[in-house]
Amino acid sequence: xxxxxxxxxxxxxxxxxxxxxxxxxxxxxxxxxxxxxxxxxxxxxxxxxxxxxxxxxxxxxxxxxxxxxxxxxxxxxxxxxxxxxxxxxxxxxxxxxxxxxxxxxxxxxxxxxxxxxxxxxxxxxxxxxxxxxxxxxxxxxxxxxxxxxxxxxxxxxxxxxxxxxxxxxxxxxxxxxxxxxxxxxxxxxxxxxxxxxxxxxxxxxxxxxxxxxxxxxxxxxxxxxxxxxxxx
Numbered sequence: 001x002x003x004x005x006x007x008x009x010x011x012x013x014x015x016x017x018x019x020x021x022x023x024x025x026x027x028x029x030x031x032x033x034x035x036x037x038x039x040x041x042x043x044x045x046x047x048x049x050x051x052x053x054x055x056x057x058x059x060x061x062x063x064x065x066x067x068x069x070x071x072x073x074x075x076x077x078x079x080x081x082x083x084x085x086x087x088x089x090x091x092x093x094x095x096x097x098x099x100x101x102x103x104x105x106x107x108x109x110x111x112x113x114x115x116x117x118x119x120x121x122x123x124x125x126x127x128x129x130x131x132x133x134x135x136x137x138x139x140x141x142x143x144x145x146x147x148x149x150x151x152x153x154x155x156x157x158x159x160x161x162x163x164x165x166x167x168x169x170x171x172x173x174x175x176x177x178x179x180x181x182x183x184x185x186x187x188x189x190x191x192x193x194x195x196x197x198x199x200x201x202x203x204x205x206x207x208x209x210x211x212x213x214x215x216x217x218x219x220x221x222x223x224x225x226x227x228x229x230x231x232x
Contacts, residue, residue: 008063008084015056019094022049026098034105043106050099054092061088 029042064084067074071081 008060011056011060012087015053015060015091018049018053018056019091022046022053022095022098025049026102029102029105034108043102046098046102047106050095050102053095057088057091057095061085064088 025042025046029039029046032039032042064081067076068081071077
């Protein structure tokens with residue numbers, strides 16, 4: 001079987017392409033500052049690629065192990081098997097070198113970040129003390145202002161309560177006046193009804209002549225009263 005048709009060489013070429021890309025990314029990672037987001041992203045990408053390539057190499061080594069049990073069946077000899085083992089070993093070493101460098105850089109970056117964080121926390125602690133002091137003063141000032149506002153509000157409520165009491169007393173007085181007026185109107189109405197009934201009884205007893213005489217008397221009485229009121 002030719003190299004172009006052998007599955008081993010096809011897979012080996014794909015793995016080699018992945019290793020070449022891995023090393024290219026690794027070189028760019030080495031030139032990237034450790035305190036940037038790009039550095040963190042590249043670190044994760046490199047470690048993921050290392051795991052993927054190592055898994056592919058493991059699978060390729062398994063096929064070599066199977067072929068070594070009966071090389072003649074697969075058209076191989078010991079020289080070819082040795083060449084394939086050497087390549088997988090070399091590939092594993094290349095990936096392992098990148099992995100160790102990346103893991104070391106990741107550890108150093110974490111240590112540096114911890115030191116920076118410690119210094120930052122020290123300064124932050126001092127700033128926090130100053131902030132707490134100023135914040136305490138500000139809170140006390142706010143509390144005094146709130147107390148003053150509450151006192152003013154209490155006075156306003158008392159004034160409103162006094163006005164409300166006055167309005168209530170006035171309404172109560174008006175209600176009493178209306179009740180008295182209603183009682184007087186009811187009394188007057190009863191008296192008027194009584195007078196009307198008496199007049200009706202008198203008119204009924206007097207007959208037509210009596211009614212005419214009564215009307216004439218009332219007209220004369222009205223004229224006399226008019227003269228007394230308006231002409232004298």
